Amino acid sequence: MSEYHLSRIFYNDRREMKKLDALLAQEGIERDANLHYTIGLYDDDYHLAATGSCFANTLRCMAVDSSHQGEGLLNQIVSHLIQYEFEQNITSLFLYTKYDKALFFRDLGFYEIARADGKVVFMENRRNGFSSYLENLKKETAVQLEALSPAGNLPVGAVVMNANPFTLGHLHLLATAAAACSLLHVFVVSEDASLVPFDVRFRLVKEGSSHLKNLVFHQTGSYLISNATFPSYFLKEKDVVIRTHAKLDTAIFGRISQTLGITVRYVGEEPSSQVTGIYNEIMEADLPASGVACRIIPRKTAGPEIISASTVRERIHSGDTESIRGLVPETTLNYFLSDEAADVVEKIRQSDEVRHY
Incomplete structure (x- = not known):
């Protein structure tokens, strides 16, 4: 199993943004137009293995390279984004996910608010x-x-x-x-x-x-x-x-x-x-x-x-x-x-x- 290091991805860094877009596209995701903070997990060869972003009080654009799945990388991404938001004094967090990922986020402390059409679940990190x-x-x-x-x-x-x-x-x-x-x-x-x-x-x-x-x-x-x-x-x-x-x-x-x-x-x-x-x-x-x-x-x-x-x-x-x-x-x-x-x-x-x- 590789060792990974976490690094922020800046939107004016064309090389890293190209890696980001390639990873998202590989996982069937298009980069959202509304992002203000993005991080990546890189392996020993500096390949982008996982990524996630924030916009305001929402977590979004989270993806793990299929060759690195099953190593707990998404958990690391989400934990880091939550910590980052808390450091910005943003404690009420929301995310949208596909139906088949809702259980994973529930295990990370997110609660379902609503779901629609077999496609999207809307969740938050506060039970009440x-x-x-x-x-x-x-x-x-x-x-x-x-x-x-x-x-x-x-x-x-x-x-x-x-x-x-x-x-x-x-x-x-x-x-x-x-x-x-x-x-x-x-x-x-x-x-x-x-x-x-x-x-x-x-x-x-x-x-x-x-x-x-x-x-x-x-x-x-x-x-x-x-x-x-x-x-x-x-x-x-x-x-x-x-x-x-x-x-x-x-x-x-x-x-x-x-x-x-x-x-x-x-x-x-x-x-x-x-x-x-x-x-x-x-x-x-x-x-x-x-x-x-x-x-x-x-x-x-x-x-x-x-x-x-x-x-x-x-x-x-x-x-x-x-x-x-x-x-x-x-x-x-x-x-x-x-x-x-x-x-x-x-x-x-x-x-x-x-x-x-």
Whole structure:
């Protein structure tokens, strides 16, 4: 059996990245676009025998050369990544794995949250992590209810949004849903991978909808999954990636809905985004199994144009921030015209990708 040594792989090291990509490809994995730390285990001849990576609080892109399997190398990789994350003060860890690897990660102290379609299992390193999140949602609801005016004998609903940034289209969705519900739970995606930071997005959603008196606001934490944290590296077809992601998200939301008594989820109609269109299709088909109806609301328009966050970002990107007037609530407009937003505006203008597909 070889002796192995552990070494960090830097993304500007072309030689080592070539080895990394070759190992991943050999094991049927494509390197994920979202990585911030990668390590390798090398044998005596400096061949890359195993690798693993982190992105935010997720472990990903873990692989062992088939000629070195059965030597406990993946255990070493995972143990090192966990230690690295802990040293960064990241103690709540998540991973996605194929069905046939779930038992291995369970033996390393990870617990299943949800699974989808015979392809992917979503796991975390805290036994009571998700149940604690659900309990916190109930507490948040109880606190916010004291200042609300729930509307009559109507169902309890929910909306999940990224709001990057909050537009009149988002507001239309919230107002339509709120009018049909006694209470509306609003989940804002809290993973910070958007051009507009989470704290700003969350604030603008609350400020822009403050006239609606039956809304309860929540962060999604790491449970309602974003595109950035969901790994596509072991699912080759884009359509399969999107569908598996949506099915996991729907399974998790089913448990959230049971905790909060939610019986209807509202989503915006999506004529142009492939990702959101497939999401809507999956939710409409799968949510009823959890006792939740899916209502698709037609998108709000400004003249012939559908209002979208992508359009708002494109206009800011072009340098014409003033032109978003009519597409966003006054609170969102005021933010982008303020000095506070200078760094965010510059980030949008420098971005190569401002449209969501």
